Amino acid sequence: xxxxxxxxxLFLYHSQEVRAGTFCSEVxxxxxxxxxxxxxxxxxxxYLCDRGIIEDNKWYRFYSAxxxxxxxxxxxxxxxxxxxxxxxxxxxxxxxEENIIVNATACAAIAFQLPKxxxxxxxxxxxxxxxxxxxxxxxxxxxxxxxxx
Numbered sequence: 001x002x003x004x005x006x007x008x009x010l011f012l013y014h015s016q017e018v019r020a021g022t023f024c025s026e027v028x029x030x031x032x033x034x035x036x037x038x039x040x041x042x043x044x045x046x047y048l049c050d051r052g053i054i055e056d057n058k059w060y061r062f063y064s065a066x067x068x069x070x071x072x073x074x075x076x077x078x079x080x081x082x083x084x085x086x087x088x089x090x091x092x093x094x095x096x097e098e099n100i101i102v103n104a105t106a107c108a109a110i111a112f113q114l115p116k117x118x119x120x121x122x123x124x125x126x127x128x129x130x131x132x133x134x135x136x137x138x139x140x141x142x143x144x145x146x147x148x149x
Contacts, residue, residue: 023099023101023127023129024098024099024127024129024130024135025130027059027135028059029058029059029060029061029135030058030059030060030061031060031061031063032060032061032062032063032148033062033063033064033065034048034083035064035065036048036082036083037062037082037083037147037148037149038064038082038149039073039077039081039082039087039149041081041082041083042080042081043080043081043082043083043084043085044080047083047084047085047144047145047147048082048083048084048145048147049084049141049144049145049146049147050084050088050140050141050146050147050148051140051141051142051143051144051146052140053140053147054138054139054140054141054148055140056138056139056140057137057139058137058138059135059136059137060135060136060137060138060148061133061134061135061136062134062136062148063133070133071090071094071134072088072089072090072106072134072136072148072149073087073089073090073149074089074090074091074092074093074094075089076089076107076109076117077089077149078109079109081149082147082148082149083147084145084146084147084149085145085146086108086109086110086119086145086146086147087108087146087147087148087149088106088107088108088122088141088146088147088148088149089106089107089108089109089149090104090105090106090107090124090126091104091105091106091107091118091121092104092105094126094128094134095126095127095128096128097128098127098128098129098130099127099128099129099130100127100128101125101126101127101137102125102126102127103123103124103125104123104124104125104126105118105121105122105123105124106121106122106124106138106139106148107119107120107121107122108120108121108122108141108146120141120146122138122139122141123139124136124137124138124139125137136148
């Protein structure tokens with residue numbers, strides 16, 4: 001019986017690795033492809049509003065038609081960027097290991113906050129996928145004009 005235990009452990013460990021390794025290929029996500037969401041895009045009305053667009057606890061991938069890796073920015077881009085009045089940005093660093101889901105915070109800096117202030121925060125999740133793209137499990141903003149950058 002004791003000789004069997006190392007094989008059982010090895011099997012269970014390997015099974016977890018395979019399951020984790022397939023997360024990105026098995027999860028359903030929505031692709032967001034909108035050039036206005038770039039930090040370089042200066043916004044003016046009509047502003048993007050993610051209320052009613054982003055659904056709580058669903059996975060999203062931001063995509064650029066140029067083929068560049070598209071990430072939610074890790075610094076506050078400032079007001080009137082990313083196609084909206086108040087951009088939502090990623091407060092932290094993106095994970096470097098693939099297929100590990102990380103808890104994170106997204107921020108919307110309202111006008112009277114300091115440039116790096118979080119203002120409104122959202123608990124989100126992020127995972128780095130094979131092929132150098134990221135998936136985000138986002139929260140819906142409850143007011144306009146806020147949108148993920």
